[in-house]
Amino acid sequence: MLIAGKIIKSYGILGWLKIISFTEKKEKIFEYSPLYIYINKKYKVIEIEKWKKNKKKILIKILNISNRTESEKFVKKNIFIKNSSLPNLLNDEYYWKDIIKCKIFNKKNIYLGKVYKIIDTQTYDILVIKTNKKKIKKKEILIPFILKKYIKNIDLYKKKIIIKNYSNFI
Template structure:
């Protein structure tokens, strides 16, 4: 079931993405961005932005499929209809996430933080994080230096590289050149 007249979610946070249709009966692949992949099914409602309008999606079934999942959207049993959702990002309202303890944060809180080294040199702004086998990685872009179009990738290792994270002021201090 899709609710096209949905209002914009308050403080939306992306938790996944919809992939390609699976089979002919209205199933579609879903990729979870939550730390524990199954947790995506604990947060509702799901919102997607389609043709500049917010919609909510409800599904009636889900299954683990390889390293991700497939879902069946309520009242849709047609591959061509469900295919229109391919590449849609899945959002929830941030307020439904669990409240974190002191010095804990969500990745979404890190994105947009200004990054400085311990000598107070501005390195750039966090534009993304990626998970690797050994550690998470900050992706930083310096918008102030016009001649540098490259992104800096810095391991997100507490105390060895990341000295301080101030979510309130959106500042991260790292040990880096």
């Protein structure tokens, strides 16, 4: 299961909920149905009766939830989707979930650190590498996720990324 969003708070008196979507295009969260929440130590399908965009907010109405009191039990719950509901990607396309925790090496196979976060700048993504090497003064290295220019090779099976031009980032 993957976290695709989060229920933030109740909205109004009729049981609507405000959510944050972690999908690239916010409304696409509804394309990955069914959606689940983890409640009472198990994943439970939540059936979305309606959803709407209100300014920059996404609001949902869960089937059979008709008032604010009933909707409160969903507040602060993550919204999950099954990993298998993600579409297959083309060559040189990657899901962030697969890149996070990859080990980063330079061309000489020297370990630099692990990807622990990715920043979306709208132009391109930036890998944030946490390093604990004493030779590297920075605790974080930022690497643009631009294939062939900065990223030489990605092996998701080994969770290993080889970068070019390491000196540009320290």
